[in-house]
Amino acid sequence: MPAEAVDYRTMWADLGLDLEKHDMLLGVLGQAYETLFLSQKSRPKGMDYFNFVMSEVHGLRVKELRDAQAAGRKVLGAFCVFAPEEIVTAVDGILVGLCTGADFATEEVEKRIPRNTCALIKSAFGFTLGRVCPYIETVDMVVGENTCDGKKKAYETLGTILPNLYVMDLPQVKSANGRSLLRAEYERFLHAVEDLAGVKVTADRLRKGIRAVNAKRQALHRLARVRAADPAPISGLDALLVNQVAFYDDTARFTSSVNALCDELAARAARGEGVFAKGTPRILVSGCPMAVPNWKLPWIVEGAGAVIVGEESCVGERGARNLVKEDGADVGALLDNIVDRYLQVDCAVFTPNPDRLAHVKEMHTAYRADGVIHYCLHFCQPYLMESYPVAANLEAAGIPTLRIETDYGQEDGEQLRTRVEAFLERLR
Amino acid sequence: MRALGIDIGSRAIKLALLEDGRVLEERRVPTTFDPASQAADLMRGLRWDTIVATGYGRRLLVGPPGLRIITEIKACALGVAAALPAAKTILDIGGQDTKAIAVGDDGRVLRFEMNDRCAAGTGKFLEFMAAGLQVPVEEFGEFALEGRPGATISSMCTVFAETEAISLMAQGRKARDIALALHHSVVKRSLSMLARVGPEPPLAFCGGVALNACVRSLLQAEVGLPLLVPTRPEMMAARGAALAAAALRP
Ligand code: SF4
Ligand code: SF4
Numbered sequence: 001m002p003a004e005a006v007d008y009r010t011m012w013a014d015l016g017l018d019l020e021k022h023d024m025l026l027g028v029l030g031q032a033y034e035t036l037f038l039s040q041k042s043r044p045k046g047m048d049y050f051n052f053v054m055s056e057v058h059g060l061r062v063k064e065l066r067d068a069q070a071a072g073r074k075v076l077g078a079f080c081v082f083a084p085e086e087i088v089t090a091v092d093g094i095l096v097g098l099c100t101g102a103d104f105a106t107e108e109v110e111k112r113i114p115r116n117t118c119a120l121i122k123s124a125f126g127f128t129l130g131r132v133c134p135y136i137e138t139v140d141m142v143v144g145e146n147t148c149d150g151k152k153k154a155y156e157t158l159g160t161i162l163p164n165l166y167v168m169d170l171p172q173v174k175s176a177n178g179r180s181l182l183r184a185e186y187e188r189f190l191h192a193v194e195d196l197a198g199v200k201v202t203a204d205r206l207r208k209g210i211r212a213v214n215a216k217r218q219a220l221h222r223l224a225r226v227r228a229a230d231p232a233p234i235s236g237l238d239a240l241l242v243n244q245v246a247f248y249d250d251t252a253r254f255t256s257s258v259n260a261l262c263d264e265l266a267a268r269a270a271r272g273e274g275v276f277a278k279g280t281p282r283i284l285v286s287g288c289p290m291a292v293p294n295w296k297l298p299w300i301v302e303g304a305g306a307v308i309v310g311e312e313s314c315v316g317e318r319g320a321r322n323l324v325k326e327d328g329a330d331v332g333a334l335l336d337n338i339v340d341r342y343l344q345v346d347c348a349v350f351t352p353n354p355d356r357l358a359h360v361k362e363m364h365t366a367y368r369a370d371g372v373i374h375y376c377l378h379f380c381q382p383y384l385m386e387s388y389p390v391a392a393n394l395e396a397a398g399i400p401t402l403r404i405e406t407d408y409g410q411e412d413g414e415q416l417r418t419r420v421e422a423f424l425e426r427l428r
Numbered sequence: 429m430r431a432l433g434i435d436i437g438s439r440a441i442k443l444a445l446l447e448d449g450r451v452l453e454e455r456r457v458p459t460t461f462d463p464a465s466q467a468a469d470l471m472r473g474l475r476w477d478t479i480v481a482t483g484y485g486r487r488l489l490v491g492p493p494g495l496r497i498i499t500e501i502k503a504c505a506l507g508v509a510a511a512l513p514a515a516k517t518i519l520d521i522g523g524q525d526t527k528a529i530a531v532g533d534d535g536r537v538l539r540f541e542m543n544d545r546c547a548a549g550t551g552k553f554l555e556f557m558a559a560g561l562q563v564p565v566e567e568f569g570e571f572a573l574e575g576r577p578g579a580t581i582s583s584m585c586t587v588f589a590e591t592e593a594i595s596l597m598a599q600g601r602k603a604r605d606i607a608l609a610l611h612h613s614v615v616k617r618s619l620s621m622l623a624r625v626g627p628e629p630p631l632a633f634c635g636g637v638a639l640n641a642c643v644r645s646l647l648q649a650e651v652g653l654p655l656l657v658p659t660r661p662e663m664m665a666a667r668g669a670a671l672a673a674a675a676l677r678p
Pocket of ligand 1: 079080081082147148288289314347349
């Protein structure tokens with residue numbers, strides 16, 4: 001990572017990054033990437049592409065976005081899977097996920113929002129206030145979504161720091177009323193994006209957007225399915241990385257890279273080859289999203305001798321699973337399709353939320369998992385609240401479940417390891 | 429055949445040596461800041477065929493050939509199952525951790541809960557509070573048993589609990605009453621953890637804190653389940669590790 005990084009210093013300076021702190025961040029990231037990812041055994045060849053993307057995450061990719069902007073395209077950033085990428089793509093814009101997977105500038109953050117806020121929200125503030133995220137500095141618009149109370153209220157404050165923050169309201173109930181709220185908000189977003197880009201959305205444009213994003217999701221679905229093989233042809237860490245990269249890489253390039261990876265994995269599976277021995281305990285991780293570079297739990301789980309075979313998470317299957325119907329004569333009909341698809345996202349902010357439990361069970365069966373680890377960030381009410389009934393339901397259905405609550409700090413590593421190991425002892 | 433189990437805990441290192449299932453020797457030393465050499469000292473002079481390490485520092489032991497490791501949760505369940513075969517649920521309060529474990533046949537772990545990173549409600553908490561009240565930790569339980577009920581410490585956090593203790597002192601509360609309240613808070617916390625594993629009787633209480641008479645009696649009074657305490661509650665994980673070692677081929 002650092003070798004190429006040198007070339008981008010002018011760009012980072014232009015973006016107004018704090019170069020010194022940014023160097024520090026890249027140093028830590030590069031180090032972590034090396035120990036966690038590059039040291040893994042029998043990694044698929046197809047991961048080379050993702051290694052490259054990671055090594056250029058603050059370099060080449062940012063340059064591409066800036067070049068696109070220079071060519072007149074708009075770049076938007078989002079914090080949640082409810083920002084409809086199809087609409088952004090329809091105006092030839094680019095949507096990137098903003099990373100919120102590490103603590104940064106914590107002291108500065110805690111001057112503005114309570115200490116007892118989930119790490120994800122704090123991280124968004126940390127990267128903004130610390131001026132170390134080239135994406136936040138690059139994007140023409142940041143999309144905030146009123147999901148949990150923490151985020152909702154945090155956007156009020158973030159809006160005073162980020163002049164280009166656009167906040168989208170979201171339903172909490174999947175009723176007819178909820179649907180019309182989402183429909184209205186997506187329409188408002190569509191117009192906001194049209195205004196930003198100076199492009200009128202037509203049915204053709206929107207359909208193209210839908211197709212591109214569907215293709216990306218289909219590639220991720222394929223990846224999810226090939227992991228059902230035993231031995232698992234790819235580690236959970238690598239698969240998580242692919243799901244994370246999905247949020248900021250170029251859609252078409254990403255899609256073909258994932259498909260190429262899947263070809264390789266399918267061939268591996270056919271040969272009965274894997275990254276761990278056959279019969280290795282298989283874990284499904286369910287819960288809060290794991291944004292880059294939050295790799296702590298998967299690293300502990302796979303270090304303890306299990307393999308993660310699925311992520312019921314927004315950075316994972318919850319975020320990517322359903323497709324948008326591509327038929328529809330006009331923008332209105334296509335927008336309806338988009339709303340239908342997004343309303344199926346079973347985020348814990350919805351009440352009630354029975355689909356999520358059903359989905360966890362479905363994934364448990366489909367990927368032949370032995371147990372579920374329910375992962376929560378401290379102070380994340382929606383997922384923490386759900387963790388009790390979800391765990392109780394799974395246990396009652398005979399699915400061993402471990403509830404984990406943690407944040408981005410490393411101090412609890414040993415305790416987490418003990419829990420995870422004890423859970424694996426239970427499965428063996 | 430001789431099987432050695434060693435439990436490298438956060439406060440004490442314990443070992444149990446079994447010969448054909450019989451306890452031959454049990455030893456215990458404080459962990460200190462050099463657990464690896466403390467453990468080596470503790471093992472000096474012993475002979476064994478198989479060895480299993482457990483506890484917080486289970487990875488610190490290097491050298492013994494054939495060494496296996498298991499978690500303290502499994503070790504504790506195995507140890508208790510041997511000592512108190514009737515036990516269905518275990519509460520283990522150690523130096524830094526509290527665990528509630530539902531056990532099945534032969535000490536199989538069915539479910540478990542464990543405290544988060546903070547040491548609230550553990551041996552460390554009691555040690556810290558005993559020091560604050562200037563009572564030797566070994567006598568803290570007896571000391572608290574003489575306290576009058578009525579005072580409450582509601583915070584589970586060590587630092588805040590100390591603040592509460594100080595304000596109770598400022599209100600003229602006796603040290604013994606405060607000690608009792610502190611013990612109460614430990615028990616309260618364990619009860620909520622127990623509730624989450626769905627406790628079934630009888631309940632075994634082990635770990636170093638089970639040596640504390642006050643925690644024992646409060647727990648007995650509040651848990652509403654028959655309570656069993658093994659004779660050496662702090663040795664359960666070491667014995668469980670030794671049992672796991674006994675099951676290995678030398
Ligand atoms: S968990 Fe909910 S709020 Fe968070 S990214 Fe997913 S959909 Fe958005
Ligand atoms: S849903 Fe949970 S993890 Fe997501 S932003 Fe809200 S509190 Fe944080």
